[in-house]
Amino acid sequence: MASAPGNRVLANAAALVELLAVTGPLNAAAIAERLGVARSSVYRLVEGATAIGFTETSADARVGLTTRFLRLADAAAGALTEWSGAERVLQRVADRTHQTVFLSVLRGDESVCVAWARGRGIDLLSLRPGRALPLYAGAAGRSILAQSSDALDDVLAGAPFEPFTAATLTSAAALADDVRSSREQGFTLSDEDVTAGIGAIAVPIPCAGAVASISAGGLAEEIRADREDILVELRRAALDLAAVHGRDRAEG
């Protein structure tokens, strides 16, 4: 087992899951084309994925992911034991600021949101648990970038960056300036650089063994107006989250 064909099957199955997660249900011909594998291989792959409850085929012969992924997502979130207890801290900030509050961590070359507490304007925001953003855009990502010298060189080498909005930082120089000012002020401001009309503030979480930030996002005008009050809450929460994270490491 875990033979060469086995590894290829697993890689293809992972690619199939990624594809269907993004596109929604597709027929075998479309899957074959998008994955660049033979139609006959797609049938076998889908048969294997269906046997383990990953995919199902609708009456119109389109293959889609099953709701098993909803349960796997919850289990994956629950397995982040180093952050268990974080929701309570996030909720406190959401209650006091009325903004939606996110916990994000560095993973590869992205910042991934691992927990949130909803404020009033959740439908407006692009970030949610499991969602990733590049490190050059958004308060959480740029805050995480400012904490990671390793990631910084790699990210800067990737300039120019693809813009989300007219306010997205696209040059290496602008991003390097932003990192410098994040480090000096101890916080990172996002003013419509991911979504027009939406702003956020992020503060680093001072914990060993992880690069993480807490951020509060909402309507850009509210974020601008309440910046100081939000910062007070975020800074206090960042210390609490560092304690949450440290407790798990001590036990582990």
Add this chain to the structure above:
Amino acid sequence: MNTPTREASGLDILDKADAALVALEAEGSLAVSELAAAVGEPVSSTYRLLRALVSAGWVDHAAQRGRYRLGLAFMRIGSLVEDQLDIRAVALPAMRHARDVTGMGVSLWVRRGARAACIERVDGEDVRSRDIRLGDSLPLLGGAGPSVLLAYLPASERDALLTDATGDSVPPVVDEPGRRRSAATAADPVDLDAVRTRGVAVAPSVVTPGFGSAAAPVLNHRGEIEASLAVSGLMAHLDSNESRVIDVVREAAASASAELGWVGESRG
């Protein structure tokens, strides 16, 4: 799908992967020896399997050294799958079936703040079942559909909303021209605990006298209330056929819940 074929084609690795994922889903995090036992393979080949699973993003190293857990990738995939679930599309076949069986109008309700909004509707045979219109919004204490939404909220949220729903902070519904409103709901609030116990609410219409609805909850994969599905018609008809209508509405709501990933109390 016989075993030799699956092994020859490498498909058996998906069964092994599945065994590992099931074990991790149940336990949170596991050491290699524990995963080897779950997968039914020697530790050496379990290491190879784990390398492949980590590279697929399905498994991550856990916070504690030497242990493994489900991959963060599942959080992203799960949130994308959740986005693709359109509750109206998911509930519509069950709603049509309930209409075909009862001949009554069927509607789907979701909570919007302290109110309930009708987001989908299937007409019944009776013209007057057009009592409920798409986009209608009612207080959460108004009728069976909205009451189910309120009854299945967590106690703390329910209590907070109840204060709103009966207090002055929520403006009263403005009667629309040509639509009459009975005073039934305000005088005779639905017993929310009874709704939870029975899994269904039966209440007179707040819009048209003589009309009423039976409604049941549509739950998501966590068992949280997402919507309520209501069958509406003449209250006399509902009463005389109550048991049958109630079975139909319960089944329709359960079928929509299953489409959202709800697998029942045993797993929840």
